[in-house]
Amino acid sequence: MEELDALLHQPLRTQLVAYLAAAGELTFSDLKRQLDVSDGNLDAHLKKLLAADYVAVRKESGKGRPQSFFVLTPTGLAALHAYVQQLQKLLPLGEASPAPDAGLITGLAG
Amino acid sequence: MEELDALLHQPLRTQLVAYLAAAGELTFSDLKRQLDVSDGNLDAHLKKLLAADYVAVRKESGKGRPQSFFVLTPTGLAALHAYVQQLQKLLPLGEASPAPDAGLITGLAG
């Protein structure tokens, strides 16, 4: 049985990676604002994603203050894709039933 | 902005709750086998879910060894439902686009 990617399956990192996937490229400050997180915390999570080669940095200096631009790497994008597949197998996401043998999580509305 | 439920957004607990939702009721040993996890670890996670009233126990003794049967409570089921909604907003799950302004995470296959 496959397990959920622990690197992605964490509140802050899931959002972070989702934002990067949507936006393509974001600065440290962009992420800090969007995630509403402390500097140190964001730094720690980015370091993990960098270490795993899920994201990459492009540092720009010269014009204006130095800034770091973060992007998803192909590795990170593939991991995200796999992660989403895992979630779909596990949970009743989207409209289709995830498994043929079970109609998971129904009868909620009542 | 709403955040992901930290109690549910954790590898073991997400799976645990998904299994409970699918099966309706599982014993400690069932969960241990399915999740392939140590006794202590499973106990700790169950305690958290019990403390949050996401799951409930029914303890049976008398016939055979004493066993604990775990179920999702209505609270837990509602939390799971809300959690899935959050994921759908954040990630491109299912077939439908999550947001009108972005076609998230495309161009993966190439």
Added chain:
DNA sequence: GTATTTAACTCTGATTTGCAGAGTTTATTG
């Protein structure tokens, strides 16, 4: 019917993760 084994938990302590704020560096403003 008592001793031994084994399933079903539960508790404890160690490791890892997550977090916030202090510290550092570099540009901009007066």
Added chain:
DNA sequence: CAATAAACTCTGCAAATCAGAGTTAAATAC
């Protein structure tokens, strides 16, 4: 050039995660 502020980075503490030792109770052997 001094002061301010943005953009990070580092350090240490608090909480979460985990594995295995310990406990209780039923089943099996004798």
